Amino acid sequence: MSSMFSQIPGIRFGFGHKTALMPESLHPFRASMPEKKQVHGTRICDVTEAGEHCGDADALYTRHSGILLTVLTADCLPVLFSRRDGQRIAVAHAGWRGLIDGILERTAACIARDDDLAHWHAIIGPAAAPCCYEVDEALYARFCQELPYAQSLIAPRPRYLDLAAIARAKLLEMGFASAETTGQCTICTPESDSAAVNHFRYTSFRRNTHRRERNPSHPGIKGRNQYSGLVILP
Numbered sequence: 001m002s003s004m005f006s007q008i009p010g011i012r013f014g015f016g017h018k019t020a021l022m023p024e025s026l027h028p029f030r031a032s033m034p035e036k037k038q039v040h041g042t043r044i045c046d047v048t049e050a051g052e053h054c055g056d057a058d059a060l061y062t063r064h065s066g067i068l069l070t071v072l073t074a075d076c077l078p079v080l081f082s083r084r085d086g087q088r089i090a091v092a093h094a095g096w097r098g099l100i101d102g103i104l105e106r107t108a109a110c111i112a113r114d115d116d117l118a119h120w121h122a123i124i125g126p127a128a129a130p131c132c133y134e135v136d137e138a139l140y141a142r143f144c145q146e147l148p149y150a151q152s153l154i155a156p157r158p159r160y161l162d163l164a165a166i167a168r169a170k171l172l173e174m175g176f177a178s179a180e181t182t183g184q185c186t187i188c189t190p191e192s193d194s195a196a197v198n199h200f201r202y203t204s205f206r207r208n209t210h211r212r213e214r215n216p217s218h219p220g221i222k223g224r225n226q227y228s229g230l231v232i233l234p
C-alpha cells in the first residue's frame, strides 16, 4: 500500500479480510468500538466516548484517542478519513445507495464544521470493483442522471460500476487533500495462500448471493463481514 495515509502520524488503520475479519493491529482497541447499526443511510455519529451507543449510523467521527472507529463491509466501500496531523478521524460505509444519497457529503460536512477539508486525507478499502460489479440498466441510468461525472467512470465496459472511482472523484471535488484506493476487489481477489480453505480473500455479498441463487441451501454470511477501521493512538 503506497500512501499519503500511511504517513499520517499517531494513527493505526487497517482493512480486514475473510480469515482476519478484524485486522490484527486493531485488536487491542476492539473493546472501545462504538455500537452502531449500519443501514445504508447517511447519518454520521460524533463519538465522544468508548463503547458509545450510536444507533443507526453509517459513518463515525471522533477527535478522541483510543476509540476504534470501524465499518463492516462485504462489497460496499469502506472509507477511512484522517486529519493530516492524526488528531481527528472518521470512517464511512458507502455502497451504491450511500454514494447516491450522500453519505460522503454528510461525513465531509461533519468534518468541515470546524476544519478545512484540505487538511484531511481519505483512503478507500477493498470493495466490489469494476471487474465484477455489473449493475442493471436502471441503476446505471440512475448513476448517470444523479452523478453526471459517473458516466466517464463506469468502465471499462458499460454497466460495470466503479464505486471507488466515483467515491474518489466526489472526495477530491469536495476538497480533500487526497483520496487513495487500495484497488482490491472483494468479489474476485483470490486468497494468496493457495492451501487456504477459503479460495477468496474477502467476504463478498454479491458472490455469496450468486451462489445462493444457484444453491438455496448455501449458507448466508450474516455477521461475517470484514471490519475496516482506524484509531487515534492514545
Ligand SMILES: [Zn+2]
Pocket: 129, 130, 131, 132, 133, 185, 186, 187, 188, 189
Ligand atoms: Zn473483481
